[in-house]
Amino acid sequence: MYQFNYHQPQTIEEARSLYNKSEDGLYLAGGHTLIPSLRQRLSSPSDVIDLSSIAALTGIERQGGVLRIGALTTHDSVATSEAVLGHCSALATLASGIGDAQVRNRGTIGGSIANNDPAADYPAAILGLNATVHTDQRDIQGDNFFSGMFETSLWAGEMVVGISFPSVTAASYVKFPNPASRYATVGVMVARIDDGVRVAITGAASCVFRASAMEDALSSKLSENSLDNVAIDPDTLMSDIHASAEYRAHLCGVMARKAVAGL
């Protein structure tokens, strides 16, 4: 295992101060990407700052039509929360399909979005459900949060503290999971919010994206048939051992239709 200094702050302020003092610090949430990355030397921080003791980062609250989830809330807590199920069951469905039971007992929503794996599920929820990411320094609109493969608009040392989801009229998430890892080969979130339709696709490209052609087609009529003549350009998608870009483009259409059918 890669060597590092380990810290377990009790408050956000203490975590921030430890980060500022460290040569090359990194925040640790559930650790289900970071710990394997440390072992494989893909990540090599001088200091690991474990956020798990900071009570303010955990919990789920629904107030005034807004669902707020603390950054350190586990996938399992989201999947089984009455508040989440009452607010947007698609979000609970998405969380219940991440990884496996043990991973869902440790992995967190804040860790997932800060990591921004191109095949992670949560980024599709942030974009598709028009969420807002709260950090220790500012609020970031979901549309402006993800900037590239494993890249976000977070500043160095900026910490995700929570995510707010506005109320949705209807939402549905369907993914084609990689059979071994359960990461999304392609995952599509379709949501109707007020008068608009949002479609967010993860797994297909190097970063989650909104499929504007699908959104336009579904805005005029929210039905599967509206997607008949809408194609995603394979040139914008990833190709790897799991799926070619052409296959991913095909899956985008299939998963989007299934998601619309599930609304």
Place this chain on the structure above:
Amino acid sequence: MANISVNLIVNGKAVTQECPANSTLVDLLRDQLQLTGTHVGCDTSQCGSCTVHFNGRAVKACTVLAGQAEGADVVTIEGIGSRESLHPMQSAFRECHGLQCGFCTPGMIMAGIDLVNRGDASDEASIRSGLEGNICRCTGYHNIVKAVASAAVEMGVKEEAEG
């Protein structure tokens, strides 16, 4: 890199243990506390051999840092039954021949218990999906699934008798 001191409960006993800062929970259990029933297969959170209960829930101990276990209540395969009185899940694995080489078995048993405790072992499909995080490379899963289903009945009966 400094050592850290971790206070936790392991199989019902309070433990304070010094270990290197980069130790994982499974390092602490196996190398420091000599609880070698918890196995390490892949060491990258794929195979589930290292599954233990962490505050009552199944987790992969290779992907938890020792420091993260500060204050936690950890139960390993050594903590669920005894040679004289096996846990119903252990008995079911024996009865149903839910193992061949036995390497994955501690993890399967700990994951199976969590699955039953959560009420997610009601049918074959839910057991198979609940064990997605555990990989067996020799028996195939048929008898493992059978064992978890059988233990679920046994554990349900026991709970009702106690409740």
